[in-house]
Amino acid sequence: MNMTLKACLSALSFSLCSISLAHADTNTVTQNIKKNFPDIQVQSVNNTPIPNIYEVYMDGEIVYTNDDARYFFLGNLVDLKNKTNLTAERQQELSKIDVKTLPLQQAIKQVKGNGKRVIYLFSDPDCPYCHELEKELQQVDNVTIYLFLFPLTSLHPNAQNIATQVWCSKKPYQAWENYVLHGKQPNASTTCTTPIQKNLNLGKQLQIDSTPTFFLQNGHRISGARSVSEINQLLDDAAK
Structure with a gap:
């Protein structure tokens, strides 16, 4: 290698180092x-x-x-x-979270099959996409669902009232399904104490700004409706 080429390479090396240090x-x-x-x-x-x-x-x-x-x-x-x-x-x-920190006492629990897989769902009773997701969830087995009622009243003014009636029902998850799947209005009192405002505060902390939003066992966040095949795959992957 001649001296001129060596000098050029040396200069180039110095230049690259200088650029790196400048970053x-x-x-x-x-x-x-x-x-x-x-x-x-x-x-x-x-x-x-x-x-x-x-x-x-x-x-x-x-x-x-x-x-x-x-x-x-x-x-x-x-x-x-x-x-x-x-x-x-x-x-x-x-955007993942530690699901162990979720206040499960603020959710409606529903166990299907062996319940080994888990989904933590934030859902609005008057959200069309939440209705779509619920239809798909009907076909998902061996799962525990924690439903956090999450009415977005800026979009759905009556959602707060429906969510309250659902929570106050003797069988809350059945009341939820009857409403979002079949349009059957819940008739429970709205005077019981609910965790709905706490759920809204929790959603703000978790930066949830749309429904449905759900979390898996591994803490991964999923937004929007998904097909039954997608849900099963997500749940299986998270359970691993």
């Missing part, structure tokens, strides 16, 4: 976000497979930025070679 770390990016956008509450900042691009988790969503955290972009980071949506995987991981 920020996640702590610096976090500080830059706080400096540029003091009102934003950042939950975490992590590296990505792309140099100088960082994953920012805030308000339950993933966005991406560079070192100086001045500009952000939304979208899915995809590993095309392995056909993997990295953003979706990270979103699921970052």
Whole structure:
């Protein structure tokens, strides 16, 4: 190797080192976000497979930025070679919860079959997608369902009243099924003490802003209705 080529390689190596050293770390990016956008509450900042691009988790969503955290972009980071949506995987991981901390006394419990698989469901009695999910759940066996009544009155003004009547019924889960599956109005009193407001507060803490939202045994969060085959697969995977 001649001296000129050695000098070029040496210079290139030094340049790459300098560039690497110039890159920020996640702590610096976090500080830059706080400096540029003091009102934003950042939950975490992590590296990505792309140099100088960082994953920012805030308000339950993933966005991406560079070192100086001045500009952000939304979208899915995809590993095309392995056909993997990295953003979706990270979103699921970052939004998971510790289900052991859930106050199960605030939920209606229903056991089907051996009940070994578990689903923690936040649902609105007047939500059409909740009705769709309930139809699919009818075909799911060997599961314990913890139903947290979660009426979103901004969308469904009468949902609070229905949820109260469901909770106050002698057989709450049956009253729930009768209403969401068959449109049969519950006729229980609305004067009993309910955990509904506590559920709404809990949902705020868990950043639940749509229904249905449910959690699996491994803490993974699932939003929206799913088919019976999808539900069974999710439950089986979580049970492992």
